[in-house]
Amino acid sequence: GQQVMQIPQYQHVQEGEDFTTYCNSSTTLSNIQWYKQRPGGHPVFLIQLVKSGEVKKQKRLTFQFGEAKKNSSLHITATQTTDVGTYFCAGPDSGGYQKVTFGTGTKLQVIP
């Protein structure tokens, strides 16, 4: 079945440093979603990318969708303690409709 892997699994950064998480799919994706889960919370939708090579920005967050639509990345510039949490990517499942397969997640810890 479809697999979506994320690296790294964990990342500790000093506040102010940059952070990047990478998402790789075993199959070509029609789109990719990103979610953030704060400690003790639930996943919250951040963004969806659809086009090959697409780049979208949300303040200090930059999201990219690869040219081959099999990988994606999330880059955070100058991390803040509010960025702490686990970041998940998710791609449409081959089963169709609204099913998605979530990546394994990257847990970000920001050291003040």
Add this chain to the structure above:
Amino acid sequence: NAGVTQTPKFQVLKTGQSMTLQCAQDMNHEYMSWYRQDPGMGLRLIHYSVGAGITDQGEVPNGYNVSRSTTEDFPLRLLSAAPSQTSVYFCASSPAGQGVHEQYFGPGTRLTVT
């Protein structure tokens, strides 16, 4: 709108007990799903529903049952709890329509089976 609500927030069960995790949404979303989250495993799909009266299995359905009698509610039943079902359970919903839409998650139920 309350969004997606889940009850209970926490639950402790003994092995062999059964229980139902409740999930409701007030956004008139057709698609609803249940995930379990275990450390290092991400979110794994248990069951999902594309509308009232229609359900299907996800990646890890064994030991769980669902039904969808209304658009709003999508309960998850544990038939005979096992320690391997200790996890955090999330319910999610999303609107219908062409393409894949963002999923709205409930606050989760933290289940411990002893």
